[in-house]
Amino acid sequence: MRELEREDTPSPLSASPLAVIGRGRVGNSIAKAAEVAGIDIRLSAHDAAIDGAGAVLLCVPDDAIAEVCERVAKTRAPLVGHVSGASTLDVLASASERGASTFSLHPLQTFADGETAISGTPAAIAGSDGAALSYARSLAEALGMKPFEVPEEHRAAYHAAAAMASNLLVALEESAAEIVERLGIEDARELLAPLVLRTAANWAERGPAALTGPIARGDRATVQRHRVALAETAPELVRLYDVLAMRAKAVAWESAHEVSS
Numbered sequence: 342m343r344e345l346e347r348e349d350t351p352s353p354l355s356a357s358p359l360a361v362i363g364r365g366r367v368g369n370s371i372a373k374a375a376e377v378a379g380i381d382i383r384l385s386a387h388d389a390a391i392d393g394a395g396a397v398l399l400c401v402p403d404d405a406i407a408e409v410c411e412r413v414a415k416t417r418a419p420l421v422g423h424v425s426g427a428s429t430l431d432v433l434a435s436a437s438e439r440g441a442s443t444f445s446l447h448p449l450q451t452f453a454d455g456e457t458a459i460s461g462t463p464a465a466i467a468g469s470d471g472a473a474l475s476y477a478r479s480l481a482e483a484l485g486m487k488p489f490e491v492p493e494e495h496r497a498a499y500h501a502a503a504a505m506a507s508n509l510l511v512a513l514e515e516s517a518a519e520i521v522e523r524l525g526i527e528d529a530r531e532l533l534a535p536l537v538l539r540t541a542a543n544w545a546e547r548g549p550a551a552l553t554g555p556i557a558r559g560d561r562a563t564v565q566r567h568r569v570a571l572a573e574t575a576p577e578l579v580r581l582y583d584v585l586a587m588r589a590k591a592v593a594w595e596s597a598h599e600v601s602s
Contacts, residue, residue, distance in 0.1 A: 358380075358381035358382060358383045358393070358394055358395065359375060359380055359381065359382050359383070359394065359395065359396050359397075359398060359480075360383045360385065360391050360394035360396070360397045360398070360418075361375070361382060361383065361384045361385070361398050361400055362385055362386075362387065362391070362397060362398070362399050362400060362401060362409060362413070363386065363399065363400030363401040364384060364385070364386045364455075365400060365401075365455070366452040366453070366454055366455045366457065367400045367424055367448065367452050368384065368400030368401075368455075369384070369455030369456065370448075370452055370455055370456060370457040370458075370459055371398070371400060371424070371448075371459065371484065372384040373455075373456060374458075374459050374460070374484045374485060375483075375484060378483045378484055378485070380483060391413055391416045391418060392416060394416075394418055395418075395419065395420065396418065396419070396420035396421070396422065396476065396480075397413050397416075397418045397420065397421045397422070398422050398423070398424065398446070398480075399413070399421070399422065399423040399424070400423075400424050401423075403425050403427060403428050403432075406423050406425060406428060406432045406433070407432045407433075407434075407435070410423075410432065410433050410434075410435050410436050411435045413436060414435040414436040414438070414439045414441065415439075417439055417440065417441070418436070418441055419441055419442065420441060420442050420443075420444065420473065420476055421433055421436040421441045421442075421443050421444075422443060422444040422445055422446055422473075422477065423445050423446075424445070424446055424447055424448065425445065425447060426447040426449075426465065426496070426499065426500035426503055427496055427497050427499075427500035427501075428445070428496065429445075429467075429493045429496050430443045430444070430445060430467060430468075430469055430493065433469075437469055442468070442469055442470055442472055442473035442476070443468070443469040443473055444466065444467060444468040444469065444473040444474065444476060444477040445465070445466065445467045445468075445477065446464055446465075446466050446477050446480060446481055446488075447464060447465040447466075447500075448462050448463075448464050448486060449462060449463040449464060449465060449503060450462040450463075451507045451508075459484060459485060459486055460484075460485030460486070461485060461486070461487065462485075462486045462487070463486065463487045463488075463489060464481040464484075464486040464487065464488045464489070465488075465489060465490070465491040465499060466478055466481060466488045466489070466490055466491075467490065467491065467493055467496075474490075513581075513585075514530075514533065514537055516575075516578055516581060517529075517533055518530050518533055519575065519578075520571070520574060520575050520578065521533065523574055523575060524574070548596075549592050549593075549595060549596040550596055552589060552592055552593055552596065554589075555567075556586055556589045556590050556593055557589070557593045559593075564586060567582065568582065568583070
């Protein structure tokens with residue numbers, strides 16, 4: 342009987358209201374998108390907006406999801422979800438144990454502030470049952486996102502890829518800017534930004550074929566000069582350069598192999 346009831350899960354527009362818990366950058370951005378979509382939304386920093394909600398979406402730090410979920414579970418909300426990229430549905434176990442369907446919806450986007458537009462953003466979804474998965478998909482689509490499924494056992498690896506593409510990219514570019522600044526050149530970020538943006542656009546359009554520079558050309562002498570210069574200017578970054586250079590060499594070889602085959 343429970344499974345039959347779950348199959349009748351309401352759509353995002355009828356599961357009113359949607360309670361978004363967490364006033365951080367993700368919570369605020371999702372709430373704004375929900376308002377535009379015509380979804381009855383309740384945004385709260387805590388769990389005061391849960392009573393009577395058709396669905397609850399936890400936009401809180403990963404290490405707080407289970408704790409907040411325990412409080413939410415007591416209200417017996419029919420649908421409880423989170424926006425974590427790395428966490429599985431296990432962190433919502435307290436809600437599931439009380440009969441709720443659980444889901445996750447992770448916007449594959451970087452949120453620099455609480456007004457980040459999410460329309461067109463891919464969203465990784467999962468559900469504890471068919472109805473919960475359907476709700477997650479419908480909610481993502483209602484918010485203008487493009488849902489796709491990620492197997493629960495691979496959530497951490499998926500999120501690691503997202504972190505490499507976003508968070509670690511920022512760390513890499515800051516490293517490059519720091520080298521330029523140590524040379525006494527001002528406005529390093531402004532100077533490097535066009536190169537970074539064009540490279541990202543080339544990669545989006547061409548994939549590994551976007552790789553250029555001395556490693557792609559097989560210019561070992563220039564690479565060695567880079568290493569010597571870094572050892573003098575930023576010795577702590579030599580190891581980073583070496584690791585990235587090895588990976589770039591592998592990408593260049595794979596790309597050339599694909600072209601030749």
